[in-house]
Amino acid sequence: MTPRIVILGAGPAGLSAGLWLKNMGFDPMVLEKDDRPGGMLQFNFLENGWVLGHPGVTGQELGRRFHAHAASAGVAIRTGVELRALRSGVCGGLALVLRADEIVDAAALVVATGTRFRAAEILRGVPGADALASGQLVCGPYAFLDLAGQAGKHVLVIGGGDNAYENAGLLLDAGAAVTILMRTRARARRQMRDAVEGRPGLAVHAQGRVLALRREADDVVVTARAGDGEIRFPVNRIHILAGYEPNTAFLADVLPAAWESLLRRDPAGYLRVDAWGRTGIPGIYAAGDVCNPDFAGVASALAQGARAARAVARDIRGPDGMSMLV
Numbered sequence: 001m002t003p004r005i006v007i008l009g010a011g012p013a014g015l016s017a018g019l020w021l022k023n024m025g026f027d028p029m030v031l032e033k034d035d036r037p038g039g040m041l042q043f044n045f046l047e048n049g050w051v052l053g054h055p056g057v058t059g060q061e062l063g064r065r066f067h068a069h070a071a072s073a074g075v076a077i078r079t080g081v082e083l084r085a086l087r088s089g090v091c092g093g094l095a096l097v098l099r100a101d102e103i104v105d106a107a108a109l110v111v112a113t114g115t116r117f118r119a120a121e122i123l124r125g126v127p128g129a130d131a132l133a134s135g136q137l138v139c140g141p142y143a144f145l146d147l148a149g150q151a152g153k154h155v156l157v158i159g160g161g162d163n164a165y166e167n168a169g170l171l172l173d174a175g176a177a178v179t180i181l182m183r184t185r186a187r188a189r190r191q192m193r194d195a196v197e198g199r200p201g202l203a204v205h206a207q208g209r210v211l212a213l214r215r216e217a218d219d220v221v222v223t224a225r226a227g228d229g230e231i232r233f234p235v236n237r238i239h240i241l242a243g244y245e246p247n248t249a250f251l252a253d254v255l256p257a258a259w260e261s262l263l264r265r266d267p268a269g270y271l272r273v274d275a276w277g278r279t280g281i282p283g284i285y286a287a288g289d290v291c292n293p294d295f296a297g298v299a300s301a302l303a304q305g306a307r308a309a310r311a312v313a314r315d316i317r318g319p320d321g322m323s324m325l326v
């Protein structure tokens with residue numbers, strides 16, 4: 001029987017692992033908890049300048065192409081699926097419990113669950129944060145939607161990385177005024193910063209922290225520490241683009257305690273893997289942003305999906321079993 005390999009997450013890493021496993025003669029099944037495949041790319045309408053061979057294509061379109069390619073190759077892709085438990089299966093494999101009445105047996109599992117943007121937790125404990133209206137606080141990828149609607153408005157962007165600067169630049173293009181507030185100093189690429197800093201309508205504050213928020217009609221009055229001083233200004237909305245968290249917390253709920261202790265994580269919760277993408281639990285591999293805090297991105301996610309697939313093939317069939325059956 002063709003060994004079934006389950007992949008958690010239908011982003012670039014998971015779809016790439018699925019395609020490679022299919023090409024190597026396995027029976028891959030991708031389980032995605034969201035109701036659509038594509039992972040982070042679903043939220044990226046910017047034109048791709050990073051993945052070789054697809055210039056000018058938006059991230060969203062790239063995600064659709066990845067999905068279409070994997071699906072047309074025969075990779076089974078199920079969306080809206082939640083893993084409830086994971087345990088030993090028959091013949092040394094794994095058993096994934098999806099619902100009380102549904103168990104999927106697998107010879108191996110690839111965790112490709114990516115990351116999520118840090119969100120409202122950034123403002124936890126800040127007076128007034130809980131009183132904001134929906135739409136006044138916009139987190140992560142949603143901050144890239146309806147930018148044209150911000151013309152003539154003032155937006156506070158919290159964060160100092162590439163996403164924060166990219167968002168600020170697009171807001172300025174759309175005719176909004178922007179204040180960037182970051183906890184320490186800018187971590188965005190120099191090229192990104194040069195394209196944004198100094199533009200009319202932009203204020204940038206390092207060593208900053210939101211101290212209080214107050215709703216006033218349609219505005220939010222922000223009180224913040226900035227450097228050694230305190231500043232106060234009204235904004236129409238707040239965008240939080242302050243880094244990522246790996247989607248690994250769910251593993252503590254689904255893994256048996258003895259397995260959990262074999263799992264290696266870094267202090268931020270990213271999975272640590274060996275050079276082949278093995279996690280430390282026999283039969284469980286990882287690929288993509290979930291195990292790649294330093295080089296996160298589409299190209300590395302695709303490559304790591306392929307790496308995990310080859311590791312699965314090697315571990316199940318031996319070194320000679322990695323060749324592709326095309």
Ligand SMILES: Cc1cc2nc3c(=O)[nH]c(=O)nc-3n(C[C@H](O)[C@H](O)[C@H](O)COP(=O)(O)OP(=O)(O)OC[C@H]3O[C@@H](n4cnc5c(N)ncnc54)[C@H](O)[C@@H]3O)c2cc1C
Pocket residue numbers: 008009010011012013014031032033034037038039040041043044045046049050059081082083112113114115141144247250287288289290296297298299301
């Ligand atoms: C606006 C924006 C702009 C970007 N720009 C670029 C760029 O210019 N260049 C670049 O290289 N990258 C860019 N990225 C980042 C890029 O999209 C990610 O690095 C890439 O998608 C990571 O792929 P991944 O498969 O590892 O994870 P993801 O794409 O995050 O996919 C993980 C999938 O796993 C699912 N999942 C999570 N938990 C579970 C679970 N328990 N069970 C099942 N499924 C689960 C998630 O729903 C998701 O679909 C951008 C992202 C955004 C949002």
